[in-house]
Amino acid sequence: MRIFKVIAEDFLFYMAMAGRMTIFFFRAIAAAATPPYKISEIIRQLDFIGARSMFVILFTGLFTGMVLGLQGYHLLKNYGSVAALGAGVGLSLVRELGPVLTCLMVIGRAGSAMCAEIGIMRNSEQIDALECMAIDPVRFLIAPKFIATLISVPLLICIFGVIGIFGGYIVGVQIFDVSWGGYFQSLYDSVGWDDLRMGLWKSLVFSLLIVWINTGKGYFLHMERDGGFGAEGVSRATTGAVVLSSVSILVMDYLINALMI
């Protein structure tokens, strides 16, 4: 009997959490979509989520492209078609690795920080204080993060793709013997609008997932099972948010692939 009780309690807890998170999502979207926009806060967030992720993204993008170039070159050499390297590097970056790796990096850099920031504000009653001042905390705190993430993550993904293609070029053309023209021609021939569209969809869906899960976990810190108390509560929620958003991105990646291929 006891076990049923535990299962039922678990079930109810997660259903309630899912309900809260869903309402939170739509409130945030509504607040982000309607004026007044908090321009200065959005710019601050763009700087934090976007501009300051640049270096990491350039770095990971470059090396991902170089690894792809290296692996792809040796693979293609066996088949005598090294010119297809551009296609291989481009397609993997645009369709898969660009969106996924960029988002994982953004989660690690900005997502965790968002969760911790909101969580600390929840813990120290700052969110309650906002509500008592008749200021909607979702509009005030969350909406600018939604807008900034939705703008900067797709851009970061584009940058990741471009620099990655450049990395593949360095390895394939500069280090090995793929021709300059062959690399870019095969890239141009094989990466089509379909692939870009897939990349775009992923970048939009992933950015929403990142900002939703990370801010939501912080916002509902006090509703956590273990109470989310203190510094440890914040760190636990942050870890949870990072893991959950990373996993959801991989799952969502699969779903989008399954739907769009």
Place this chain on the structure above:
Amino acid sequence: MKLDGSLYLSSEEIVIEFQGVEKSFGEQLVLDGIDLTVMKGETLVIVGASGQGKSVILKHMLGLMSPDGGKVNVLGKDITKIGRRELTEVRKRFGVLFQNAALLDSMSVFDNVALPVRERTDYTEGEIAKLVMDRLEMVDLEGAGDKYPAQLSGGMRKRAGLARALVLDPEVVFFDEPTTGLDVHKSNEIYRLFRKTRDRLGYTAVIVSHDAPKIFKLADKVALLAEKKIQVLLPPEKFQLCDNPTVRSFVLATMGPVYDSAREEVMA
């Protein structure tokens, strides 16, 4: 049972009304049938030992917590039943000081005090600066506008919180321990400030305080929270002379025997 004999007061004058409010956290019962009324323009002081649930009562008034049983009416609205938008409208008439001040810690003191003005009015930056500087002067913080909450002392944070609570001339103010952590001079200063702003704005006030008996000078009514209930709700003079044993021991503990003889005089 009406503790204050306010049976025949008209309902639009009631600003806050609790009817049999119950609240538990998990297994722990904190409030067990709280009845309270606060009339317009009145100052209610809630006293009681630490951990009795005074802040919890305040959070019910603010709509931050909802009771497990009973009713909470604030400004004519059942605050647990109204929607978010209506609740926001009610809260626009509030000025709130949290026990821990709850300043936004990534904003300077100036921006904290300016926040409600920026968010809720269309004052120009010049007007905002004037208003905020006026409020900061009021609480003796005119030099600390550029500081961040983490750079302030506990008492300074309290005062900054007070400035923020009073910046938009509220109708109802809720102060959770406004003078805890302040020295005698500063707390006297706050009391003077409180009286001055109340006379000017005529607000209704709910103050939680440990500073008995000094705080009684400001009170129209004093409520003692003990054993999960409001023991009495009385004007301060009557409170100090009340026969209820819990109140007696509270009064004796906070005021010492000086008042005892006064009581004997009255009793005689």
